[in-house]
Amino acid sequence: MKRDGTNKSFWQDVDIENFSTDPAILDFHTIVVGAGITGVTLAKELQNRGIKCLLLDKENPGFGTTGGTTAHINNFYDASYNEIIENFGKDPNQLLLNATLEVLDYIKDNISKYSIQCAYSTCDFFLFSAESGQNEQLEQIYAAHQQLGLPTHYVETIPFDIPFEKAICIEGQAQFHPMRYIAGMIEAYRREGGEILTGRGIETYSNEDGRVKLKLSGKEVYTAKNIIWATHVPPGKNRFNFLLAPYRSYVLTLKLHGEPEALGQAADLYDPYHYFRYHRSDKEHYLIVGGFDHKTGDDQQTEQHFADLKLWVDQHFDYDELTASWSSQYYDSADGLPFIGSMPNENNVYIATGYGGNGMTFGSMASLVIPDLLEGKENPLAELLSPSRIKPVASAQQVLSEGVNAAKHFIMDKFSAESLKEVESLQPAEGKIVHYRERKLAICRDMEGELHAVNSVCPHMGCTVSWNPSEMSWDCPCHGSRFGMNGKLLNGPASVDLGRVNFD
Numbered sequence: 001m002k003r004d005g006t007n008k009s010f011w012q013d014v015d016i017e018n019f020s021t022d023p024a025i026l027d028f029h030t031i032v033v034g035a036g037i038t039g040v041t042l043a044k045e046l047q048n049r050g051i052k053c054l055l056l057d058k059e060n061p062g063f064g065t066t067g068g069t070t071a072h073i074n075n076f077y078d079a080s081y082n083e084i085i086e087n088f089g090k091d092p093n094q095l096l097l098n099a100t101l102e103v104l105d106y107i108k109d110n111i112s113k114y115s116i117q118c119a120y121s122t123c124d125f126f127l128f129s130a131e132s133g134q135n136e137q138l139e140q141i142y143a144a145h146q147q148l149g150l151p152t153h154y155v156e157t158i159p160f161d162i163p164f165e166k167a168i169c170i171e172g173q174a175q176f177h178p179m180r181y182i183a184g185m186i187e188a189y190r191r192e193g194g195e196i197l198t199g200r201g202i203e204t205y206s207n208e209d210g211r212v213k214l215k216l217s218g219k220e221v222y223t224a225k226n227i228i229w230a231t232h233v234p235p236g237k238n239r240f241n242f243l244l245a246p247y248r249s250y251v252l253t254l255k256l257h258g259e260p261e262a263l264g265q266a267a268d269l270y271d272p273y274h275y276f277r278y279h280r281s282d283k284e285h286y287l288i289v290g291g292f293d294h295k296t297g298d299d300q301q302t303e304q305h306f307a308d309l310k311l312w313v314d315q316h317f318d319y320d321e322l323t324a325s326w327s328s329q330y331y332d333s334a335d336g337l338p339f340i341g342s343m344p345n346e347n348n349v350y351i352a353t354g355y356g357g358n359g360m361t362f363g364s365m366a367s368l369v370i371p372d373l374l375e376g377k378e379n380p381l382a383e384l385l386s387p388s389r390i391k392p393v394a395s396a397q398q399v400l401s402e403g404v405n406a407a408k409h410f411i412m413d414k415f416s417a418e419s420l421k422e423v424e425s426l427q428p429a430e431g432k433i434v435h436y437r438e439r440k441l442a443i444c445r446d447m448e449g450e451l452h453a454v455n456s457v458c459p460h461m462g463c464t465v466s467w468n469p470s471e472m473s474w475d476c477p478c479h480g481s482r483f484g485m486n487g488k489l490l491n492g493p494a495s496v497d498l499g500r501v502n503f504d
């Protein structure tokens with residue numbers, strides 16, 4: 001399977017099919033766009049409720065972040081419960097926790113109902129302060145868990161050989177092989193007559209008089225009453241361009257000498273934090289470690305992040321060999337909770353996005369919310385996660401800082417062009433923005449030595465893209481759109497490629 005990055009993730013061993021046969025019917029109740037964990041789970045859930053849907057992806061299933069995740073299935077979030085209590089109050093928080101526990105059971109039930117072999121296991125999570133300055137934060141998190149009744153206790157030891165000040169054990173976590181999980185869900189969906197079409201981009205999209213119309217590359221036009229964008233930022237210019245911020249995180253997988261005493265997951269409290277977990281795959285045991293996150297496009301020394309992560313791993317863990325290293329992109333929401341539900345001002349368009357590093361749980365939670373909304377049922381989570389919510393206190397500061405960041409790129413981009421002579425000195429896997437006849441071009445050299453020149457202006461909202469040397473892609477620092485070396489669109493919200501440029 002392919003992924004939206006050059007580095008191969010640990011999960012890409014799955015031989016996932018491309019589904020290129022056009023469905024015999026053209027009209028559906030609902031079209032789900034995006035075959036990551038969100039879209040695949042939604043398609044299966046809708047099918048279970050007797051709703052005829054079409055699942056679409058412009059690439060293969062798992063091409064996006066689901067193919068580059070670390071697949072912890074957690075009952076707590078990057079925005080800790082004490083922060084969520086502060087922003088949203090205790091009752092909504094209790095509601096969220098109850099829904100979260102329901103989601104964990106839902107994933108487990110899917111695995112057992114559809115007999116999915118996906119290395120699913122349960123374990124505890126150990127959150128620790130690595131230095132005394134982090135103790136207070138840990139205590140606040142512990143207190144919020146006590147308040148909500150999430151089983152959490154202080155421990156003297158953790159199942160990783162890493163020094164810490166204080167540690168808490170948060171019970172009831174799970175983990176799996178995400179690609180095997182979604183492959184199994186797709187298999188079950190298809191077995192029961194579900195329609196899926198992959199490898200076909202959307203050429204035109206319209207939504208008039210309550211009818212959604214999609215023209216795909218090729219000739220087909222599919223229609224539906226509803227559309228669900230399970231593609232992170234919904235396409236086009238909308239408020240989510242300002243309420244979501246793209247981040248990149250780095251991951252290594254290390255084969256271990258033997259079997260750890262117990263499976264477990266852990267993280268410290270640095271910002272960005274280091275996160276790690278054991279993984280049992282068939283008979284082998286691995287350590288999956290992530291960290292060194294940064295806002296997309298803000299740091300072009302992406303190779304350095306791998307080196308820093310590797311150094312940190314070498315300082316703290318014993319292992320046999322490094323088996324995979326990759327990076328991937330997630331989206332933080334302005335107030336820490338995802339946006340799951342109806343697109344503001346549109347009653348037949350739904351979105352599910354802004355999961356931060358918790359998309360296994362939140363991506364699955366979308367299936368506990370959106371199908372109810374489609375069926376006109378009340379859903380207790382709908383208000384809390386509503387994409388229309390306005391939480392000025394919670395989000396203002398964050399929105400402002402993300403907005404300032406985007407603005408910084410708009411302004412700095414005008415002054416940061418390199419001169420054309422630098423093109424010649426570009427090394428394989430290097431890319432630069434250069435001036436060429438009054439224009440700024442994005443130019444890179446591939447591993448075969450060939451130069452590729454594309455327009456440097458992201459077609460979404462006009463920011464200048466940045467080179468990501470480790471994944472060999474052009475990433476937009478403003479809203480997270482990403483493009484291959486030849487300008488091909490990898491991730492939205494942009495909906496078209498960066499135009500290619502000829503030098504003649």
Ligand SMILES: Cc1cc2nc3c(=O)[nH]c(=O)nc-3n(C[C@H](O)[C@H](O)[C@H](O)COP(=O)(O)OP(=O)(O)OC[C@H]3O[C@@H](n4cnc5c(N)ncnc54)[C@H](O)[C@@H]3O)c2cc1C
Pocket residue numbers: 033034035036037038039056057058059060061062063064065066067068069070071072073074201202230231232235248249250251290327328329330352355356357358359360361362363491492495
């Ligand atoms: C390094 C890293 C580690 C993480 N670890 C964890 C973790 O341990 N636990 C956890 O819960 N979460 C984790 N996350 C977050 C989680 O992986 C994601 O939130 C989740 O995978 C998102 O799933 P998704 O289905 O919404 O999106 P994706 O998996 O990105 O799927 C979106 C799909 O939409 C398709 N698409 C996009 N635009 C279009 C279009 N216009 N037309 C057709 N198709 C389109 C893409 O091809 C893609 O296949 C991590 C994220 C990162 C980056």
